[in-house]
Amino acid sequence: MDALTVLRQGPVVPVIIVNDAAVAVDLARALVAGGVKVLEVTLRTKAALAAMRRMRDEVPEAIVGAGTLRNRAQLEAAVDAGAQFGISPGFSGELASAARASSLTLIPGIATPSEAMWAQDEGFNTLKLFPAEAVGGVKLLKSLASPFPDLRFCPTGGIDIKKAPEYLALPNVLAVGGSWLTPDDAIAARDWDRITRLAREASQLSRG
Numbered sequence: 001m002d003a004l005t006v007l008r009q010g011p012v013v014p015v016i017i018v019n020d021a022a023v024a025v026d027l028a029r030a031l032v033a034g035g036v037k038v039l040e041v042t043l044r045t046k047a048a049l050a051a052m053r054r055m056r057d058e059v060p061e062a063i064v065g066a067g068t069l070r071n072r073a074q075l076e077a078a079v080d081a082g083a084q085f086g087i088s089p090g091f092s093g094e095l096a097s098a099a100r101a102s103s104l105t106l107i108p109g110i111a112t113p114s115e116a117m118w119a120q121d122e123g124f125n126t127l128k129l130f131p132a133e134a135v136g137g138v139k140l141l142k143s144l145a146s147p148f149p150d151l152r153f154c155p156t157g158g159i160d161i162k163k164a165p166e167y168l169a170l171p172n173v174l175a176v177g178g179s180w181l182t183p184d185d186a187i188a189a190r191d192w193d194r195i196t197r198l199a200r201e202a203s204q205l206s207r208g
Helices: 003-007 021-033 048-058 072-080 093-102 113-121 137-145 164-168 184-188 192-203
Strands: 012-016 038-042 063-067 085-087 105-107 126-129 176-178
Touching (some): 012 192, 021 038, 021 048, 048 063, 063 072, 072 093, 093 105, 137 164, 184 192
Parallel strands (some): 038 063
């Protein structure tokens, strides 16, 4: 599954931080029940790899990927855990090489036109803009559209349900990433109904 296919599955990719792998399956099922099936599990906790594996094994409707990939070792560990795609906060030649060697679909992060050119030179035309709000957000994406007509983006960083529609209206945006679908307090309380409601609201956002 290529990057375009992954991001066309829905308008929002949840950025998921899992501290306890025991909640992974219920969390994934709650998101899928709300119409969100592309799940980015960030490699920010010790439980992340185990959480990904459980989601892959027990929630077949989900498309499970690894976020916050920063180096070859993390990418290889994510592949071993069953990741179907990877998302990175930045770009490096080493990470690009590791993705090609593993055949993992990688959506690398960029924040500037120079980084976009570098990623494109390495064969990546579907990118993450990060941290979106901090580096210019909607205005930057509009500015990039003319010199980079063949690039598509998943902006992430500082985006919530109120800001998402403005991003999704842009023709070079396929989806947005956001952590608002999986609030820490909802996960801690095992409030899966709340997460399903948030996912359903996100899944119904319109894309331009």
